[in-house]
Amino acid sequence: MRESQAAEARPYHHGDLRRALIDAASRVLESEGPSALSLRAVAREAGVSPAAPYHHFKDKTELLEAVAHEGWTLLDAALAAAKAKAPSAAEAMNELGVAYVCFARENPALYRVMYDTARDREDLPDEMQGDKDSAYCKVRDTLVDAGADPTEALDIELATTAAWCSAHGLAEMAGFKQFQHLKDACGGERAFFKAVFQHMGLVPKHLAD
Amino acid sequence: MRESQAAEARPYHHGDLRRALIDAASRVLESEGPSALSLRAVAREAGVSPAAPYHHFKDKTELLEAVAHEGWTLLDAALAAAKAKAPSAAEAMNELGVAYVCFARENPALYRVMYDTARDREDLPDEMQGDKDSAYCKVRDTLVDAGADPTEALDIELATTAAWCSAHGLAEMAGFKQFQHLKDACGGERAFFKAVFQHMGLVPKHLAD
DNA sequence: TGTACATCAGTGAACGCGCGTTCACTGATGTAC
DNA sequence: TGTACATCAGTGAACGCGCGTTCACTGATGTAC
Secondary structure (H helix, E strand, O other): OOOHOOOOOOOOOOOHHHHHHHHHHHHHHHHHOOHHOOOHHHHHHHHHOHHHHHHOOOOHHHHHHHHHHHHHHHHHHHHHHHHHHHHOOOHHHHHHHHHHHHHHHOOOHHHHHHHHHHHHOOOOOOOOOOOOOHHHHHHHHHHHHOOOOOHHHHHHHHHHHHHHHHHHOOOOOOOOHHHHHHHHHHHHHHHHHHHHHHHHOOOOOHHOO | OOHHHHHHOHHHHHOOOOHHHHHHHHHHHHHHHHHHHHHHHHHHOOOOOOHHHHHHOHHHHHHHHHHHHHHHHHHHHHHHHHHHHOOOHHHHHHHHHHHHHHHHHHOHHHHHHHHHHHHHHHOOOOOOOOOOOHHHHHHHHHHHHHOOOOOOHHHHHHHHHHHHHHHHEEEEEOHHHHHHHHHHHHOOHHHHHHHHHHHOOOOOOOHOO
């Protein structure tokens, strides 16, 4: 047993503190909520001094943006998975909606941070809308696959926007206890989401099976 | 000119400081945003010492809840006005939706506080859902007026929920600059809202005129 | 292979700040006699 | 109509707190010769 092993606790250099800080932020978010997400709390959670994060992020905002970025990436992956397993394009719209809301429900604090940082800049991130295979484009393409006329550009944009807003609205409201009786009546949260989506015209009327 | 007139600035006793604090909070919200809404900032804006609010509110939370309550009351009034001026029940649904989103857009910080305080308790306020003539009930009644089968209780609840969530989602997304080109294409923000609502099935398919 | 040295990635103490809240106080008001 | 007194609604100073950020520092690592 060598001397150095006694001091094995943690090497002076971390290896990938940037990554570790983002993970620590996620844990803080999950356990303490968005209001507790301070730079110091994240450093504490990562087991590092309050000054250490400044070697990896310019300031608190930059850390928050990295956390949000992580969130959008996760959300995008969840949507891609949902779309992949849908049997038809029309069904894919519902799957996308349910996957979106479930993501928000499973990561409520992260979801909040994602939209809060976006709102601070009045600007959705490219991963959500902007990139060619952004989440927004996934929804739009799915609508076209479901039979929406691709020459009606404005109409498709509006339908995509409507779908996204609807899902976001449901995601934000789903936590209120006023809706518990509806979840029960529908036979569970997922079923409740599906039922609400039925009323939201996710798939344009003339295309619904 | 009496001596006391020289010191006319403000009487020692305020008259209605509670009311004045809520108004001051609204001004702080509008000009500095929700993150600046501290008890001290509100007292400052009202021209009063930091301890004064404690004679009217137990703590900061209670002040925030009073501000939120004020917001729900204003929103309810906006919805009532919108419903009143609609020529038909089906049209009323659209008017309600547009009025809702416009309220959120005109009072973004207040709107945030309303939902933030509600979310902290996972509980929507009675003015919104619970009271017999709450905003929620206004929407549900309008749906029934538009021809929804009142014996299909679950269906009506779901349709009402869908409408509310849709409007909330649009209200939260409308501020992002990604949607500017759609607003332009539609010929203004209001027209954009209406166009999105067209895609949201606010009025159930089988009832739409 | 060894050594000098630049660079990188941490430490920990300190800064000033605004916050929520408490406290002893005081000025103004209303009421009983 | 006056006066004593309880009560109400303010003041302003102070408390402790956690925060974001800076700073001089130091330990670890990599590279040139």
